[in-house]
Amino acid sequence: MYTYEYPRPSVTVDIVVFGYDGGKQLKMLLIRRGSEPFKGCWALPGGFVDMEEDLEQAAFRELEEETGVKDLYLEQLFTFGKPGRDPRGRVISVAYFSLVNLQDHPAVAASDVDKAEWFALDELPPLAFDHNDIIQVATSRLNAKVRYQPIGFELLPEEFTLGQLQQLYETVLNVEGFNKRNFRTRILRTGILEEVGRQKNVAHRPAVLYRFNQETYRQLAEQRDSGVLRRALDFEI
Amino acid sequence: MYTYEYPRPSVTVDIVVFGYDGGKQLKMLLIRRGSEPFKGCWALPGGFVDMEEDLEQAAFRELEEETGVKDLYLEQLFTFGKPGRDPRGRVISVAYFSLVNLQDHPAVAASDVDKAEWFALDELPPLAFDHNDIIQVATSRLNAKVRYQPIGFELLPEEFTLGQLQQLYETVLNVEGFNKRNFRTRILRTGILEEVGRQKNVAHRPAVLYRFNQETYRQLAEQRDSGVLRRALDFEI
DNA sequence: ACAAAAGTGTTAACTCTACACCCATGT
DNA sequence: ACATGGGTGTAGAGTTAACACTTTTGT
The missing domain is CATH 1.10.10.10 (Winged helix-like DNA-binding domain superfamily/Winged helix DNA-binding domain)
Known part of the structure; x- marks a missing residue:
């Protein structure tokens, strides 16, 4: 147990990974949640930040643990912290953003009960938490990024x-x-x-x-x- | 006292405000810290996020409390969370960014012991924490922003x-x-x-x-x- | 021979750059 | 009258957009 003088929020990371396989659709990497809340619901990969690890490190770790995807470039996207965005209490989530080609990152390992899968962007399932908002921000960022960086x-x-x-x-x-x-x-x-x-x-x-x-x-x-x-x-x- | 099953970081906001007065220099709003750590040192305005307030709200509140500056547009900049960036323990800071004209935001009230002041960008004093890094990121952002938005x-x-x-x-x-x-x-x-x-x-x-x-x-x-x-x-x- | 996708030549319309010049005001 | 900053004309260089055309491969 850990005791503090003032209340503290939890901090998580969530990772938005866009994948491309040469077709006419971008894909996105999602996991099926194996535990409450939103058990059985699709969500962005992510999880709690450990006390001694950097935010980006946490994102790499959670992504690999939950989906097997690794060796990619992560870029910080936005931090979502509205009270009430997580039913477990105050949870502030730092979202990360990545682009990969599906050939090199096909492996989608499952950790325990969770399942990971690539979804076409226009066929996304309903998502847990405020993950639709996060994806919305990520999509805008991709559209802006394409204009000034070689994606x-x-x-x-x-x-x-x-x-x-x-x-x-x-x-x-x-x-x-x-x-x-x-x-x-x-x-x-x-x-x-x-x-x-x-x-x-x-x-x-x-x-x-x-x-x-x-x-x-x-x-x-x-x-x-x-x-x-x-x-x-x-x-x- | 507040007790949790797992350790939690603290979450703060820091605000980078660029000011312009028509001259050949941009200015930046800093406060002199009235308490430890870094007591007496200059720093970006900011502070702890309350449990029931949004991150942006916290930024507005801290900025007004510490400097009297209000009625401005805030944009999220970046979240800094490297372990060790704050001597008090694990502190994750969501940085915000703003542009104002000095005529409309001259007031620089002091809350208690802290002092607030506008500094020319090329005459910044040594800063507390990793605030130099934050300013560095903010300056890059401003330079990018000027190319695609009407600042x-x-x-x-x-x-x-x-x-x-x-x-x-x-x-x-x-x-x-x-x-x-x-x-x-x-x-x-x-x-x-x-x-x-x-x-x-x-x-x-x-x-x-x-x-x-x-x-x-x-x-x-x-x-x-x-x-x-x-x-x-x-x-x- | 054909289909399929790669790759090229060209031109009229437009935009950018640079420089020179004129304009309206207070002192 | 002149200093000061506001404001405009324009020509040559460079870039863009559009379209039609040629090339190289496997079947």
């Missing part, structure tokens, strides 16, 4: 074609039929893609495979932030 | 000239000598400024006074977010 880095496999990248952008922005010519010109002029080969065994002209050059990206982002470059690194399509 | 809304008095707005942008972006012609064209074409009169009693051609039209801004932002407009509302100067 392909995270959502596509290591090597990809410009066609795949364009399909991804159309999926995330929920539009169709970007002009191929102009999409290519825009992406390539940023200079952050590196040719690494060609497709093999496809029933059409094999596409050039590209890889994101993280180092080039880092340098350009730094130059932009320090004001040297003004209009570089514009991911508006 | 003049918050940092300038209700009515202002394009000259004042340009001075503000030069201050925030830390550059000099934007081309006046092009600055004007860019700002005016967004359509979010509304003419409200002319300067009086100035020793030069009186400038047109403008006001931000919040309603127009809201509509444009909505259209952009829903994908109707693509390149509207670009605040890149």
Whole structure:
């Protein structure tokens, strides 16, 4: 038992993971709750922060424990703390946000009774707590992020074609039929893609495979932030 | 006394308020701590979240209690939770962020022993806790925000000239000598400024006074977010 | 030969940049 | 008259948007 002079809230983390498999739908990683409250209900992976671990560490730990998903990049999203958002009492939750490709993160292990699954974004089940609000904020963030950061880095496999990248952008922005010519010109002029080969065994002209050059990206982002470059690194399509 | 089955962290809010007075420096609102730890040291305004209040409410309350500053717009910045950031034990702090004009928020009341003061950004005193880190994150956020949101809304008095707005942008972006012609064209074409009169009693051609039209801004932002407009509302100067 | 997707050339409309210049006011 | 900051015209460079076209592969 732990005793304090003033009442204290509990602190949790919740993790919103968007996954992409090359199709026309983004997916999201959810778990089925094995215990009360909301037992049997779908929810975002997450749980209580331990006293000696950093918030981000807690997010990595809970995510792996509950879904088996690991080795990803987490970004803090927002902290939800409205009184009453959790029936167990005052619970403040720091939400994290991630983008992964489903090929590299297919494993969805179950810890004990919980179950984890990828859901298409437009077929999400009813969710526990205020997790709909959290997903709403995450979706807005993704839509904003796509305009100024190269999300392909995270959502596509290591090597990809410009066609795949364009399909991804159309999926995330929920539009169709970007002009191929102009999409290519825009992406390539940023200079952050590196040719690494060609497709093999496809029933059409094999596409050039590209890889994101993280180092080039880092340098350009730094130059932009320090004001040297003004209009570089514009991911508006 | 309050007793729990598992240990719990404390949760605080800290508020980063940037102020602008028309000059070449932004200012920041700090308080002098009247109690341990870091007694006598300068720090961001902030304090413990009450059990029945929302996080944002706590930020408003602490800010007013400690500095007298109120009636401002707060935006959540980031949550800092590294173990060891506070000598009192595990303390997780949700940081908020605000922009105000100093004319409308000059009052800097002292609650009991604490003192509150505006400091020029490049003359900040040594700060308590990890408040330097928090300010660092806030400064980055401001620099990013200036590119896609009309910060003049918050940092300038209700009515202002394009000259004042340009001075503000030069201050925030830390550059000099934007081309006046092009600055004007860019700002005016967004359509979010509304003419409200002319300067009086100035020793030069009186400038047109403008006001931000919040309603127009809201509509444009909505259209952009829903994908109707693509390149509207670009605040890149 | 065909289907399928990759990839290219080109042009008219538009936007950006830079610089020079004019304007209205108080002293 | 002049200092001061407000405000405008414009041309050349650069970018965007749109469309039609060519290329390379497997079947």
